[in-house]
Amino acid sequence: MRGLLTRLCCIGVVSLSLFSCDRPAPDSSSSFRVALITPGSIADAAWNSGAYAGLLRIRDSLGASVSHVEALTPAAQEEALRSYAAQGFDIIFANGFEFQEPAERVARTYPDAVFVVNSGSRAAGKVIPLVFRIEEATYLAGMVAGGLSRSGIIGFVGGVELPPVRRGERGWTNGARAVNPAIASRVTYLNNWEDAASGREAALALLRLGADMLHHNADAAALGAFQAVKETEGAYIFGANADQSSLAPDRVVGSAVIDLAHAFLLVAREVRGGTLRSEAKSFGLAGDVLRFVPNPRLAGVVPAALSARVRAAADSIASGRLDPLRGEEPGP
Amino acid sequence: MNARPGRGRVVAPLLIVAASLAGLAGVLAIAGYDPVLALGALWRGSLGSFDAFASGTLVRATPLILIALGFALALRGGMLNIGAEGQFLAGAMAAAWLGVHLAGWPSLLAIPATWVVAFAAGLIWVVVPVVLRVRYGVLEVISTLLLNFVAEALVSFMVQGPLQERSGIYPQSDPIADAARLPLLPGTRLHLGIVLAILLAAALWFYFSRTLGGFRLLAVGTGPRAAAITGRIDVTRTAALALLVSGGIAGLAGAAEVGGVAYALYPNLSPGYGFTAIAVALLARLHPGAIIVTGVLFGALETGAGAMQRDAGIPAVIVYVVEAVIILALLLADARRTARSPAVAGAA
Numbered sequence: 001m002r003g004l005l006t007r008l009c010c011i012g013v014v015s016l017s018l019f020s021c022d023r024p025a026p027d028s029s030s031s032f033r034v035a036l037i038t039p040g041s042i043a044d045a046a047w048n049s050g051a052y053a054g055l056l057r058i059r060d061s062l063g064a065s066v067s068h069v070e071a072l073t074p075a076a077q078e079e080a081l082r083s084y085a086a087q088g089f090d091i092i093f094a095n096g097f098e099f100q101e102p103a104e105r106v107a108r109t110y111p112d113a114v115f116v117v118n119s120g121s122r123a124a125g126k127v128i129p130l131v132f133r134i135e136e137a138t139y140l141a142g143m144v145a146g147g148l149s150r151s152g153i154i155g156f157v158g159g160v161e162l163p164p165v166r167r168g169e170r171g172w173t174n175g176a177r178a179v180n181p182a183i184a185s186r187v188t189y190l191n192n193w194e195d196a197a198s199g200r201e202a203a204l205a206l207l208r209l210g211a212d213m214l215h216h217n218a219d220a221a222a223l224g225a226f227q228a229v230k231e232t233e234g235a236y237i238f239g240a241n242a243d244q245s246s247l248a249p250d251r252v253v254g255s256a257v258i259d260l261a262h263a264f265l266l267v268a269r270e271v272r273g274g275t276l277r278s279e280a281k282s283f284g285l286a287g288d289v290l291r292f293v294p295n296p297r298l299a300g301v302v303p304a305a306l307s308a309r310v311r312a313a314a315d316s317i318a319s320g321r322l323d324p325l326r327g328e329e330p331g332p
Numbered sequence: 333m334n335a336r337p338g339r340g341r342v343v344a345p346l347l348i349v350a351a352s353l354a355g356l357a358g359v360l361a362i363a364g365y366d367p368v369l370a371l372g373a374l375w376r377g378s379l380g381s382f383d384a385f386a387s388g389t390l391v392r393a394t395p396l397i398l399i400a401l402g403f404a405l406a407l408r409g410g411m412l413n414i415g416a417e418g419q420f421l422a423g424a425m426a427a428a429w430l431g432v433h434l435a436g437w438p439s440l441l442a443i444p445a446t447w448v449v450a451f452a453a454g455l456i457w458v459v460v461p462v463v464l465r466v467r468y469g470v471l472e473v474i475s476t477l478l479l480n481f482v483a484e485a486l487v488s489f490m491v492q493g494p495l496q497e498r499s500g501i502y503p504q505s506d507p508i509a510d511a512a513r514l515p516l517l518p519g520t521r522l523h524l525g526i527v528l529a530i531l532l533a534a535a536l537w538f539y540f541s542r543t544l545g546g547f548r549l550l551a552v553g554t555g556p557r558a559a560a561i562t563g564r565i566d567v568t569r570t571a572a573l574a575l576l577v578s579g580g581i582a583g584l585a586g587a588a589e590v591g592g593v594a595y596a597l598y599p600n601l602s603p604g605y606g607f608t609a610i611a612v613a614l615l616a617r618l619h620p621g622a623i624i625v626t627g628v629l630f631g632a633l634e635t636g637a638g639a640m641q642r643d644a645g646i647p648a649v650i651v652y653v654v655e656a657v658i659i660l661a662l663l664l665a666d667a668r669r670t671a672r673s674p675a676v677a678g679a680a
Contacts (some may be wrong), residue, residue, distance in 0.1 A: 035642070039600070041648065041649075042648075043649075049558065053505050066639075066640050067643070067645070068641065068642075068645075069642045070641065070648035071638065071639055072598070072600060072603050073390060073590065073598075073600055073601060073602065073603045074593055074594035074596075074598050074601060075392060075593045076588075076593070076603070078521065078593070079387065079388055079391070079392075079521070079635065079638060080638060080642070082521065083377070083388075083638070083639070084642070086383070095392065098502075098598060098600075101507060101595070101596070105545070121499075121501070128679040160503060161492070162501070162502070163501050191488065210426070295430070309458075315427060327454060
């Protein structure tokens with residue numbers, strides 16, 4: 001066992017040293033160790049897969065040795081936090097608000113590790129929450145939707161009614177109204193993140209109500225909404241959290257993207273540089289962590305004037321002149 | 333139904349586990365992972381150190397043992413309780429609801445109080461199946477199973493409604509008062525629930541093998557007609573009581589999970605304990621002592637699965653496949669063993 005490990009490490013070190021002499025082997029010998037705990041599968045094409053991409057980016061950019069575990073229940077989640085902390089990991093990313101209290105408990109026993117709680121509620125010592133101002137990107141998506149909608153009705157499918165999801169929906173609605181004040185916005189919550197069948201039903205119901213532009217924040221359940229849009233003539237959808245153009249290349253106008261990987265890397269750099277402070281870390285358009293990413297295949301659908309307005313609004317939001325939650329018109 | 337404890341009953345499953353682990357090593361090697369690294373992580377993460385054993389394996393084993401004990405009690409009386417998942421959640425809801433209101437109480441009162449309400453909640457959750465069974469002959473297999481979905485929906489309503497935490501933002505309850513939290517073994521996550529599980533196992537062993545009531549229960553479970561003909565046993569009452577208490581025990585497991593692990597009500601509290609516990613109980617041949625062993629075995633498997641992901645980089649999906657393969661191998665080998673001794677097969 002020990003012999004085999006050593007041999008594996010040697011092979012790893014030798015092969016990596018071909019690229020650079022100080023880059024450590026990824027699995028055991030790096031002094032900078034980063035872990036990720038996800039409350040669900042990393043195959044969800046959104047929230048958890050984005051976090052996993054972040055972990056890999058930290059490995060590739062900073063040469064950290066990384067580890068990931070899926071922990072679905074409170075028992076498993078605290079066990080994972082504890083195990084990583086006990087093994088001396090430098091940063092433990094926990095991908096969900098439900099990790100806040102377990103992380104604070106474990107941090108009392110293991111004061112050296114930094115716990116980064118994605119969407120956490122408060123900073124407490126080395127427990128640092130990440131907050132994403134998703135509404136800044138959904139505002140831009142909403143502007144495009146408001147400009148393109150023929151029926152004057154837009155629809156939103158939410159997973160669970162959490163604060164970031166609600167904020168995203170408000171940004172979407174405000175953005176649409178900034179372009180067309182008469183827009184009617186319909187909202188449905190599914191009460192889960194996984195049930196693609198209910199996502200499809202909710203989307204079809206919105207489409208029957210006359211909505212022709214849909215947006216979502218429902219992770220894997222939203223895959224059903226993409227299906228519904230593909231089946232409906234003249235309907236379009238906007239992706240969330242990740243660039244989802246590939247899910248329906250002819251029907252996704254663009255996506256409100258959270259670049260989790262970029263945010264993770266920024267945090268990891270601060271931890272390694274020793275500059276991380278005990279405060280919530282908030283990300284928006286300004287730091288390039290949030291973006292509205294248009295689908296290049298549908299670039300012809302969006303009028304140039306509308307695109308220009310969206311770009312102007314993005315600048316106003318990034319510079320703080322426009323609050324997407326209040327939705328004031330940025331001016332012509 | 334053979335209640336005699338025998339060394340073969342404990343050793344044979346362990347041999348099966350060893351065999352399935354060997355098979356598993358082969359599968360991992362074929363899938364391109366290092367089996368030595370993976371199985372080493374499985375071992376170290378579950379039984380390889382005192383901390384892993386106490387803070388991981390035993391914590392995961394506690395709800396499994398409790399629920400399996402309840403399941404065994406009901407099945408001895410001929411009732412198949414597939415609804416422990418729902419009864420567990422009912423107990424968890426009750427314990428969380430009471431637990432948040434117990435600030436300032438002495439622990440000596442607060443903890444038993446949460447256990448009592450959780451037991452009652454689990455018991456109440458099977459009242460409907462019992463009535464349906466006794467009055468209308470509706471199979472409890474179906475009614476208890478269906479109530480699982482009701483319990484899940486109720487939890488998700490509770491954490492967004494009446495029991496939602498104070499700020500009204502997150503789908504979880506407020507943390508329970510310190511007084512209602514179970515004491516931990518210092519330096520570990522192991523909580524008092526394991527003691528409850530062991531005491532309950534001892535009590536059930538005594539009841540099954542040393543009391544008249546336990547004998548009556550066995551008679552009802554193995555031959556309800558014969559039991560009724562004796563004229564000394566109220567078959568319906570005995571079976572109904574067994575199912576009710578079995579629900580109460582599952583409720584207790586919910587209280588132990590809230591009071592000892594989660595400290596609040598979360599919608600994802602159980603990864604399917606109610607179903608895994610059925611395998612735990614069946615593999616132990618419903619013997620309370622053996623249930624502790626098989627419960628620890630399954631707890632080790634779940635904890636070790638996490639370690640395989642963390643330390644050996646095996647993807648979660650492969651770990652789940654591995655878990656399922658081991659459970660299936662165990663049950664299959666067990667079924668073969670049972671088939672060779674017809675007397676036991678007829679009783680189970």
